[in-house]
Amino acid sequence: MMRHKTIIQVILLSLSISILTSCKEKAINPEDDIPLFQDFIEENIDKVADDPYISSTVKPDDEMYDLMLMLQRGDWSQTTWDEMDSLMKKGVENAKILYARTKIDEIYQRSEATSILTELMRKGNPYATYWLSNKSNLCLSYLSSEHFGNKVAKELGLDTSYENKYCTEGIYQKAVEGFKKLAAEGDLRAQYFLLKEKGLDKSVEKREEYIKEVILFAKSHYYKPLIDYYYNITKVENGKTVFYSHRSERQVKKLLRIAANNNYIPAFVFLIDKNTPKDDFLYNRLKKLGAWHYFWAKPYYKEKSLNPKKQYCDAKLYKAIFGDRFFGGSYEGKIDMSNLICNVSEQLNSIEPMIYIDYFTRIDDWSRG
Template identity: 90%
Template sequence: MSVWNKIKKVVLALLVIVSITSCKKEEVEKEINIEEDIPLFKNFVEENIDKVSNDPYISSTVKPDDEMYDLMLMLQRGDWSQTTWDEMDSLMKKGVENAKIIYARTKIDEIYKRSEATAILTELMRKGNPYATYWLSSKSNLCLSYLSSEHFGNKVAKELGLDTSYENKYCTEEIYQKAVEGFKRLAAEGDLHAQYFLLKEKGLDKSVEKREEYIKEVIRFAKYHYYKPLMDYYYNITKVENGKTVFYSPRSERQVKKLLRIAANNNYIPAFVFLIDKNTPKDDFLYNRLKKLGAWHYFWAKPYYKEKSLNPKEQYCDAKLYKAIFGDRFFGGRYEGKIDMSNIKCNISEQLNSVEPMIYIDYFTRIDDWSRGY
């Protein structure tokens, strides 16, 4: 073969590589072109942007008549008092599987409780509970973190003579596929959380080719007032730089905020966090609705953005209400000695009676996100 023919072959190969690279680049650009999503949401936004629900629990994971409601509310509020453990224990004695799973998840990081926690999840897995199965699978951060023989805590447990028979028995792909099959069953029964799990398991939320199908699913979930997929969509199309959220474009920002507003109109607490800013009037719908929902976000956002426009009574009474709900440090304490609070009446009992908390956490939510909401 002549030198010239070799050169032609090299050039041809390079052209093929450039062509493939160019195609891949176009695919990436298509994937991040969020503006193509906008027309897909158009009808949904127009039909729902002005609808405001009077049902405080319309988007709640569990309702007040659900046996798990009180426990989920305590966890969402970051309440780890004895009352919470008593409620969990009471539900576990009744055989409530979700309470058992939550207990196991909270105890699996303790070397003295790890064997017990794993045994609880194993028993439920054998009964076919997909949530318990998932937490023992290869996709579970809990399993990968705590059930390996390489984990330092397990080495300590072994030295203490504790049961470590769980080591290296779990965290497999086989167990994960078993969880998937369980979620398929729940999905067929209409469980939206299971359906969304399967959507992500298929990678639909990351697929360029099936982008339209994915958006239609997000809309379908939202029509049933299940807004976690919508919030995940928000996270996926934005990024944070220097503490500020960056959107793909001004047009996409307007679109996304309309979607969040629809979720907020239906009392989905996490959506409020990204709508309230320094320009939100202190008597705005968003603040008033958050307060009625008893969300800690209200007690964080209002003092942060509106401290200068709040009078002492407003700050004092909000602080009292926060303490009554969350039992945390009285963040209005800095006003003690600066103003006369002896004649300030806050009617805390009346305000507490008007609070109607929705539950935004679900059985997939990581423990460190239970009280954050996002």
């Protein structure tokens, strides 16, 4: 009996070791990605786009451009609401969805916001459907009967008929079907949504297929998958990004440089550091795009070497673009400004902002990049 027990223990131990070894073998190794990106990097690392909007979610001639630029800049002034209202009256569905998403966290507006999304879901809009599904943080946060705000709304006599009607897997699958139709029409964001829905980005067996898809998206100047790839193969320790290896870091920074060469603002954030020269291409490009990252990064990394008058003029430009939002440098009192001409209006006219947020971007990420 003891002998049989020992044999069983040995078998179980062997199985455990086998399973652990198998799991270890199946872990994603970013080193294996290096040769898969090599040709793409060699073909594109020295190409710099002339079109400032080449990677923009929407272009200046799109009816949603002005509104999305305001949201990206954190502008919640009356002008923004007026623009949103104007587009909604024209029947623009994306504007209606953005409005609903901004209002669903307010108990007095929640019923209206949910009704807007429901109507669009019935019309087959996959974005509206997604935000009402069980994969939406918005739905899970605000539409449950357990949510404190809904209990307060009920006590106030407000309409809470939306409770427990949504946030289901069935609604999510309906969204998936809708995105399949958009993907078939060539919508890159819908295609990427489906790629993630299949778990391709987490599969070791299909790693090569996943990398090929990321490259195809990048060739079409859609760089969000590339940024997600960066997040997936790095981690943050003590506030500092840690790469898998030095080889992997060098390659990822080349990939980010390709995205920056094509004006994708989020890529600049991971490339600029204390070693970036103050007159570097990256800073100049960021300023041309009117990105708040320029106004933060340059003084932060180069304060001691920057001309105070240049800093002051940058601060004036920042204020003209963003007002008092985020963080604006102020150099009043530090230098003699009596004869200082900053030509802010001229600089404003030369800025060509791209849009990096899209209709999947969470509200708390609209102004981050």
